[in-house]
Amino acid sequence: MRSKGSPERADEQSRPAAEPTGPVALGQLVAQLATEVRPDPYDLTPGSTGRRRLAEDSGMSIWAVARMLRGETLPKPENIGGLAEALGVSEDLLLDTAGYRNRSNRAISGNQAVLSVANRKPSPEAIADALGITHSFVRKMLISSIKEAVRLQSEADQHEGGAPGGTAAAR
Structure with missing residues (x-):
């Protein structure tokens, strides 16, 4: 087991991080974008109606939205368009962040x-x-x-x- 001060660990920390992709990265991005949507941002705090509204606006189920925001799953590729429209961003950004393709x-x-x-x-x-x-x-x-x-x-x-x-x- 390496100690915190070991050269290998310091080297690992100094490497530039690649842009994260996958369920966790997409969940974090969607959560951030949802609060920035104007004129009516999605309030994703527990007990609010934001998740339900995002689900309706994107064409996804409320359970799929909840799992996506927790970073547990990715939306189906066919739902990316509705999600992008609801958030006011490009499908490319969501597809790339989800890891469905390379940043082409x-x-x-x-x-x-x-x-x-x-x-x-x-x-x-x-x-x-x-x-x-x-x-x-x-x-x-x-x-x-x-x-x-x-x-x-x-x-x-x-x-x-x-x-x-x-x-x-x-x-």
């Missing part, structure tokens, strides 16, 4: 995350990640602004004869 929307080069946009448009959340925006309020404002800009561009494209960019892009 990022390629690591040195210490910097590089956003890959080769096959699809990046999500607003991926853009915030790539820019290193971590402060909760600033992140929500950026994501909200990006979503609104995409919506407005889509409307403008529809009014300009369906040509992406159209004359609206020149304005």
Whole structure:
């Protein structure tokens, strides 16, 4: 048995930790995100209705939500979309955190995350990640602004004869 001061233990503690995945990581992330949902956050304290509301909004059973929040199980992959929508985040974030797949929307080069946009448009959340925006309020404002800009561009494209960019892009 190693003592606390052993070199092996000190070496293990100095290694950078990989981003956690799996049931515990997802449960912690969902619990955090649930309290940040605006305008009506989910109160997950015992005796409140937050877990029931989250279950209804995500299409999961209340028991599945409770087990997920405790880190005991993962939601079924087909429930990730409803959960992401209820929490106002991307499915990618939840799928990656659950460990259903590798963090496929990022390629690591040195210490910097590089956003890959080769096959699809990046999500607003991926853009915030790539820019290193971590402060909760600033992140929500950026994501909200990006979503609104995409919506407005889509409307403008529809009014300009369906040509992406159209004359609206020149304005």
